[in-house]
Amino acid sequence: MRRAKETSNTGFFQQQPELKNQYYDDVSLQRVIKLFLPSSLLEQVEPEIAQLGHDVLSPQIFDWVTDAERNLPYLRGNGRDAFGKPRSELVVTEGWKRLQDFGFEKGMVASNYDTDYGQYTRLVQFTRCHLWEASCANTLCPAAMQDGAARLLQRHLSAPDSSVSPTQRRVLQNAYDHLTSREPGKAWTSGQWMTERTGGSDVSQTETIATYDPYHSTAPAPLANAQEDIPLGPWSISGFKWFSSATDSHMTILLARTGPAKGVSAFFAPMRRHVPSSSSSSSPPATTELNGITIQRLKSKFGTQSLPTAELQLTNTRGWLIGAEGKGIHEISTILNITRVHSTVSSLGYLGRSLGVAKAFARVREIGAGRGTRLPLHQHPLHMRTLANITVDYHAMMLLAFYTLHILGLDEHPPSPSQSTITKTLTPPAHLLPPLLRVLSSLHKAYISETAVPLVFACMEALGGVGYLLNAESEPINLARIFRDACVGAIWEGTTDVLSGDTLRALKHPAAGRDSLDALDWVVTAALSSASPIATAGVERIREEWRRLKARIETETHEALLPEARDVVFRVAEVLMAALFVVDVRARPGAEAERMCLRYLAKRGFVDGGEAGGGSSARDGLEMDRAIVYGPGKGEGAGERAGSRL
Template identity: 65%
Template sequence: MEPSSSNTGFFQQQPVIKNQFHDDVSLQRITRLFLPRAVLDQISSEAAQLGDEVLTQQVFDWVTDAERNLPYLRGSGRDAFGKPKAELVVTAGWRKLQDFGFQKGVVALNYDSDYGPYNRLVQFIRCHLWEASCANTLCPAAMQDGAARLLQRHLSKKTGLSPTERRVFQNAFDHLTSRDPARAWTSGQWMTERTGGSDVSQTETVATYDPYPDSGSTPLADVDENIPLGPWSISGFKWFSSATDSQMAILLAKTEPSKGVSAFLAPMRRHNPSLVSANGTVGGSELNGVTIQRLKTKLGTQSLPTAELELHNMRAWLIGAEGEGIHEISTILTITRVHTTVSSVGYLGRGLAIARSFAAVREAGAGRGRRIPLSAHPLHMRTLADLTVDYHALMLLTYYTVHLLGLSEHPPPSSTSSNRISVPVPTPPAPLITPLLRTLSSLHKSHVCQHAIPLVYGCMESLGGVGYLVNEESQHVNVARLFRDACVGAIWEGTTDVLAGDTLRAMKHAQYGKESVRAVEWFVSEGLAVVRDRGRAGKGMKDGGEGVRREWTKLKKRVEEGRQAELLPEARGIVFRLAEVLIAVLYMVDAAVHPGAEIEEMCRRYLVKKGFLGEQEGQGRKDLAMDQVIVYGAGKAPVKEAAAGSKL
């Protein structure tokens, strides 16, 4: 026997992460369930190419650079002579990853492609592949996307904008939707203040209408594009502002106290003709009334520059009417919440990819001197199978919400007829799209982002001690980074409790609450009808459907008969249970329209776990072979026999 040393003895074989567009069984099922065959055929080649590119060593080197060399303020916010100079410095890796995202159209695709109501699905499938490799550059991209949609909505109206406002908005929209890294912009979304995170009504930022005397004296935000600064002067303090390196921001501020909170578009920089650069050049660009007070130090998302900002005479343009800021910002929040949820399942999907690849090359003791791969270890495979069942549940809820978002942006031609959408998922008639999306836009994020965190942790744990290490030298298996970053999903864009309360209010709202409840009722009934009409006539599926219907009936009665103040303390439980009802319906639809032993068993396990089906009613297969098929897909398990392996 020879002793080991630092350079001799056993070394673990490196896991190889496969292209997730092909290897992720859940993602494969999602694409088939939500996209028509013709669209899927169109996008598959580019999506598969992206799936390869996000796993290249070049991309992982950029991630390491962005994570190791964090953003900072040059000179701690001062020049050599002590004068304030808030100059943010980000690493080359961060810029390269951001440029990669621009070129791949992670935002632009929704605005320059012609997949109609499927634009959003195609876009977010690409974001799903990119998320775990982007080092958080998809965070400013999410706000970029929301700002683009908000401006698009205003530009589509024939009235309401002056010629100058239309030119400013169009210029910003063109930058936000560009694929050219030299031209593309991201956007900040500045709402949070010290008075409260999600309670924007208490904002202390003030906007004053203070136009320049005449057009000839209006300073410019950009000389080359001749874009003037806005007529509103904004001053205040923003406590938590991501995308600090963006080129513009959408922010909230109070105008007259009686008019409430309003929304504004502000360029991040402005032209100063008297500015003198270090080499003596006169004229240049400076921050538009913004002082970066300090950068935040966070548990995760460390590569993302997040700052406290002091605003003094920041020039801006009003978006919409005064006092309608919360309504305007809701357009952005609907989109950024979807981005956040997709990021959560993106981290989880990559975590499972790492766990699968590790299980294929790592051996464990199996008694009496035998060693077997973890991919053939019954307990390990059961654990990964349970994670996979829950992952697919979150994927179904996430991408159904994306489906609704796409329909809302590309509504059907008739207000009464059902959409002629050639996919098997329940697609609501036009009048129900908005109320159903209104309910799901908060619900899906509160449920998915909260439940993804322990699942990503489970992936990290499946690697043992090496999973807990920040493996920047082997970035492709750095699941600790994914877990650290995934933790923010349940916090920003509305915490779990805030969004659970929002969902409850949507269903109890005096004006549109009944519509929201009716939309959910339609979904449950239509989904179970699809299962009945297209599914196999198995007793387990029938009993599961009856269990789901009973649970929804109880929830509906509880929501309709309870007073909002009484229900609010229970909002998280109510909303999570409603999410499980929706997921159960989608799971059964998936199993009915694309049947197979593994999806039927996954559906059964979910129904039993969530109490829609009794263990005896839903007897299925709980063996190693089935667990392997759930984890790896049919015929893809690295080792099929538990007896495989070598003796010591």
């Protein structure tokens, strides 16, 4: 019988990949949370986090993503009214708003402030962010600045400071309450306005000027919010901000100069101000307008297109000074410590989702294997080796990111008396926490956000031609969108070069550099003292490489090291990841974990390549690769804990 001719509507159609609940399906996520979270706490939080992993894959979420990507933010009337008068009215899509409301309700930021898991609070929060990132259409970007601003205000509100007036304390408390709310109608996001045309990441070149100009006591102060009786600040701020994300935020923390000799200062400013009605009491309620802010234009970007990013003109924007004059960079560093962690987790969230899609595709896609036979991709040795190699790098970076979160949690909370043996092993003395966080705050993002981009691309490539398509009609597998958005991780919150230079500056600081080196030395020594026997061959090589790096940082000048800063910082990161890998294997041994560790050590030159082979035969190698990618016994797709499917 003659075979029917294939048409556009008949013949072979590829089975749709089924994306699984990543809380269960992401082998690396499972390992790191079990490494850093006590089992009693994990049992407590797991049901809610697992449900989140299900919810972020719902058809409704992806419909909102498609809407946010297709209907991009714009300025009504291109920034003018019908008669040409400037009018900065930003319009965002309903999909963006609904995704932002989902993030509020799920407490993506608030959970760090309204729950108390002690030192583990950040780890729990960012586990949830990791699952949400690739489904949120970039709403976690303003959430990151919301988190950083909340932490900054929390620090000022908790410290007795006679320089803060009762009125300003009430203003900051009001803002903090909004920033940490889970109610969509009440919760605020925040901007973080630093970048100007003169300096880019070099905020020392800030040209925005703030002038102390309090209102006369005989006249009522204008209000930011009439219902809550919140006054605008006594500082008048004017200037131009070149690259400002979260343009639809409710407030901002920004940098401005208060005088030629006073340096850069930090300010809190509401985005909008109350406009009193001049009509009778029967008139419609009073409206609001932007607080001396004009949206000059929205940026057109390669990725993160759903996120409104703008150039802003500030003219008599009213705000409140945060901290002391001239200490703006110190104040903004509190926010950067948080937003850079968000950027790193964002990069890993994109990579984790990309791997999830590539794994799902390999379960259902068949390819020709010669002599008329076909072979599922998850049984193809080369394809599985590629995915296994991506998984090894992903897991190493997950270890570094979650260790940074462990240190951030310790910086914000005292150590728990119920720490696991592993977290005790990796918890430095209290005096080393600040210098360790100082160096990690730039190092983790410099390495991870840069390295994740080609790995996300490799996952996109693993889908072949369909991976290159903007699959809005099949949004769960739209890796082209994820790749475009992932690229920004290596650029915002400091490019890789900027952060590498910043890490080097921390290590070479005349006063604090010694402490930062001692802190890193403590981590490497502590981690390798508990090394797994399987990694014994690499332990001494890791120690030797760290001693070499440490000696180089100690003896060479900052000027001599600066051209090589990226290589030096990346190598420090690889030493840390290698050390954390051997801790991970000791904590939860297993054939696939041991093989992952050895492969990573071989790839980074800590063991010879022959010690990290795939097995005694090609079949052993395939089975090992499948165990690395899918978890032990899960490569066939049978008997897996399915979790949520689309």
